[in-house]
Amino acid sequence: MVKPNRNSTLAFALLGLIWQEPRSGYDLRKFFSSTPMISFSDSPGAIYPALHRLEQRGLVRGLVAEGLRRRRIFELTARGRAEFRRWQTQPVVRSDVVRNLDALMLRFAFMDQFAEKGAALRFLKAFHKELAAYIPSLRKYLKSNREYMPESGRLALENGIRAYETQLRWTKDAMATYGQTKGEG
Amino acid sequence: MVKPNRNSTLAFALLGLIWQEPRSGYDLRKFFSSTPMISFSDSPGAIYPALHRLEQRGLVRGLVAEGLRRRRIFELTARGRAEFRRWQTQPVVRSDVVRNLDALMLRFAFMDQFAEKGAALRFLKAFHKELAAYIPSLRKYLKSNREYMPESGRLALENGIRAYETQLRWTKDAMATYGQTKGEG
């Protein structure tokens, strides 16, 4: 049995975008298909049911827009904002680093807009810590097994390690950015 | 309606590992939980049903192992090998680069073992080409929108671009590795 009301990554992407500004399902589809958020599905069979679920759960409210075409503009409810913030400020855990990097980056992407000041920096520190703890375990595996691995398998693992290292460097650079901003403001 | 028999990424991971050597469901779970392939789920609720589907589709064959505990060791059928190879040597398409990098790397990871000589290099070339075509579109979006983006959103996008650039550099390095090997052999 699945825990009720655990919203999907797509659901949170929708909440974030709707919080930025009220949008229709069609707006959201177009946003996904025309920006780097194209990594989300823009299919109507994903978006519309997801919006209906969010509405049933009281996280968004759909308003029929006056205009020529039938169109529903969604906006966040207070519960929707609370739920989004709760998700966004959850601890950064290993399992997210290993299996859900995209969700982690989505949480960060909306940090400046919807979380309290300081949340972004706290997030980056926690993220950095988890990455720094995880990478050595990958290196260790590579070291112990490189001789028994086929070349393409080894290269694939090296690619994974590099990807995490890039992520690690990014967290440091991003932290520096926030440090600067603090000094300026 | 969904196309029948389109195996999931998990299904292909199972096929690849079973092709390496016959394994039980339990072996596969342990492999996922104890190696960098931990990005796959090791839950019995995912693995066992997936194995049953593969068996129903005639891609694997389960043999009851003699021994103390009841245990089923799976091995690939000829159809399983053909299906895996077909998947592995599919063209590298943009949509995989955008939404399914993991599957792409999984395909590559088994390339030396199960694909014909030269497949790895062809794969890397195609992968490189797609990455080189995709990255500028991300840069362009960043350039046009950076002033309207919140800082964390901009940083998240920069992270995505860096990740793809790292991937691109890796494809070049990996191609060089294969070039050398050719010279040696």
Add this chain to the structure above:
DNA sequence: GATCACATGTAAGAAGTTACATGATTCT
């Protein structure tokens, strides 16, 4: 007048998640 973009929806099916369930064997 036809085609394209706007706009929303549903149906069928696949596959994953969490949780529960069961029993054997080995270790302490």
Add this chain to the structure above:
DNA sequence: AGAATCATGTAACTTCTTACATGTGATC
């Protein structure tokens, strides 16, 4: 004897995918 590990499974539920369906308004 009790705990841990080996080993496999199912049930309920959620969400996604592909495909089909429908109608309006704008453009050529």
